Amino acid sequence: MSFKFERKINYYETDKMGVVHHSNYIRFLEETRCAWLEQIGMPFDLLEENGITIPVLAVNCEYKYHVTFGDILEIIPHIKEYSGVRMTVGYDVKDKKTGKTVLIVETKHCFTNKNLKPINLKKYNKEFSDKFESLLEK
Numbered sequence: 001m002s003f004k005f006e007r008k009i010n011y012y013e014t015d016k017m018g019v020v021h022h023s024n025y026i027r028f029l030e031e032t033r034c035a036w037l038e039q040i041g042m043p044f045d046l047l048e049e050n051g052i053t054i055p056v057l058a059v060n061c062e063y064k065y066h067v068t069f070g071d072i073l074e075i076i077p078h079i080k081e082y083s084g085v086r087m088t089v090g091y092d093v094k095d096k097k098t099g100k101t102v103l104i105v106e107t108k109h110c111f112t113n114k115n116l117k118p119i120n121l122k123k124y125n126k127e128f129s130d131k132f133e134s135l136l137e138k
Helices: 024-039 044-049 126-134
Strands: 005-008 056-063 072-082 086-095 101-110
Touching (some): 024 044
Antiparallel strands (some): 086 101
C-alpha cells in the first residue's frame, strides 16, 4: 500500500538563514507516521487502547538538500525491517517542486505495553502484527 504525506513548511519552522531548522524534520516524520498509521487502520489511539506503544529508539538522518518557507515536502514511509519486537521505518523525503531528495532518514522503534515493557507484537496482537508484516519492504 502506497502512502504519501505532504507537508508545507511554515515560517516559524525556519532558522535565521531561512531554511528549515534540522530539528523540525523529526516532527515531520512523526506527523507522517501518525497519518500513515491512521490510513492503514491502526491510528495511535487504537494502538494505545490495545495497550501498545511504539517509542522511537533512534533516528538516523543525513541532510542532502534544504527547503524553505512555503516549500512542500513529500514524505513516503516504508517499513525496512520488522521482527514483531522492533521495526525500522525508512522515509523518502523530497521537495515536491524540484523532486530533489531532502534527506535520507530512518527511524528505529520497538513495541511496548502501556508500562513501556517490550512486547512481541506477533504474540501480543496478531492482527496488528500482520498489518505491519504486510507493509514490510520486499
